[in-house]
Amino acid sequence: MPRSTPVPALAAPAARVHESLVLEPRDVRFDWAQLPLHWIPDEPVATHVINVLHLLLPEGERWFVKVFKEALPLIRDEQLREEVLGFIGQEAIHAEAHQEVLDHMLGQGLDPRPYVRQVSWLFRRVLGDKPGLSARRRRENVIERVAFIAAIEHFTAFLGDWALNSPGLDRAKADPTMLDLLRWHGAEEVEHRSVAFDLLVHLDPGYLRRLRGMLVSGPLLVHLWVRGARYLLAADPTLAGRLKPTWGEALRISRRGLLPSPGRSVRSGLRYLRPGYHPTQEGSSSQALGYLATSPAARAAAAHG
Numbered sequence: 054m055p056r057s058t059p060v061p062a063l064a065a066p067a068a069r070v071h072e073s074l075v076l077e078p079r080d081v082r083f084d085w086a087q088l089p090l091h092w093i094p095d096e097p098v099a100t101h102v103i104n105v106l107h108l109l110l111p112e113g114e115r116w117f118v119k120v121f122k123e124a125l126p127l128i129r130d131e132q133l134r135e136e137v138l139g140f141i142g143q144e145a146i147h148a149e150a151h152q153e154v155l156d157h158m159l160g161q162g163l164d165p166r167p168y169v170r171q172v173s174w175l176f177r178r179v180l181g182d183k184p185g186l187s188a189r190r191r192r193e194n195v196i197e198r199v200a201f202i203a204a205i206e207h208f209t210a211f212l213g214d215w216a217l218n219s220p221g222l223d224r225a226k227a228d229p230t231m232l233d234l235l236r237w238h239g240a241e242e243v244e245h246r247s248v249a250f251d252l253l254v255h256l257d258p259g260y261l262r263r264l265r266g267m268l269v270s271g272p273l274l275v276h277l278w279v280r281g282a283r284y285l286l287a288a289d290p291t292l293a294g295r296l297k298p299t300w301g302e303a304l305r306i307s308r309r310g311l312l313p314s315p316g317r318s319v320r321s322g323l324r325y326l327r328p329g330y331h332p333t334q335e336g337s338s339s340q341a342l343g344y345l346a347t348s349p350a351a352r353a354a355a356a357h358g
Contacts, residue, residue, distance in 0.1 A: 076139025076245050078146050079345065080354035081237060083230055085157040090291060092228035097292060098282075098302055099225075099311040103235070105281035106212075107154040108168055113205070114148040116176040117141075117249075120198045123182070124252060127192065133255055140248040143241050150234060162290040168281060175277075196256045200266030203249040204325065207267075207332065208274060210246035211321045212313065213239025214336035217344060221310015229349075237348040243341040247332040260328060271322050 093100045118141050128134045155165050180201070183194055216222075216239035222232060253263065282298040300315070307314040324330060345351065 076136055076143060076248070078139070078142030079241070079351055081146065081150060081348070081350035082353040082357060083150065083153060083234055083350050084353075085153060085230065088154075088157055088228055088230060090158075090161045090163065090289070092231045093222070093225050093311060094227075096225060096306070096311060097289065098286065098296060098298055099306045101285035101289065102278075102282045102298065102303065102306070102312060104154075104158075104285055105278050106235075107151045107158070108165055108281045108285070109172060109277060110151040111148045111155065112169065112173045112176050114144040114151075116180060117144050117202050118148075119182075120195065120202060121252070123195050124199055124256070127195065127256055128252070130255060133251060136245070136248045137252060140245050143245060147238055147241070150238065154231075154234070163285070163288050165285070165288070168284045172277070196253070196262065197266075199249065199253050199256060200262045201270045203253040203263065204266040204270035205274065206242070206246065206249040207325045207335075208271075208318075208321070209242045210332060210335055211318070213242035213246075213341075215239070215313045217243070217336075217340055219310060225309070225311060233349050236344055237350055240341040240344040240348070243336040244338060244345070246336060250332050264326060267322060267325055 091097045091100045093103075121137055121141050121144075125134065125137065128137060155169065158165050180198060183191075186194060216235040222235075253266070279298065286292060286296050286298060287294050303312060304315065306312050321335075324335075
């Protein structure tokens, strides 16, 4: 199977495949030496809108890991604890993989560090641990942050499912190594899509916490993404500030299959708010595992032992 071809979903029942999953971190090896600055040819706006992932994910996923480590003592279910530990291992590797792309951008003359410093401040100072809290308030603070992560993980799973099923990127001849990163990461996001949600329900089964998590995280993600796209287009040394992202341009690009459509993204967020919602209703574990078994980066890491 060509490495740029989305993996078809397999026929096994989704619930049975999901229940049998054992989450584990997977070594990967990406070679960025040949990655062009605009890795979707002649599409700098689409390239940089997706590149916002690399700005947000290293600091964001390190924050996920920290919060989930703080939540471990609160978990009373051994299977959920094992899933959380697997989630922590996968997210740590994701952060490092995207950090490599940031380092490559810097080598190409696009400096992501000013924006990344702002993201770091947000996760470490605004959303970080609050010293001096009582035991009860500290527990509430951890659960509140888990609710934010559960909402964010809903969108990362949505994006992962889109990446696995995005032939528009192949038609546009997107760089195959970047496609592999997006699909490898996306497949793992689909694979562990229910862990943060299940942890939230374990710690607080009430609906209001879930609602509040989405009402905070959804608009914040949109804000950070728009600012990130603007920053990258302004900092791109080949564009000299000529291009600015607009919603009209985003809609045009999404119609070509290079981005998820805004309408589909909004509908995804609304599904999360349904009282009977569970993340296993989104994406395909079989498809995710199928891609993870064929990912060139995973095979390259295995070959180097």
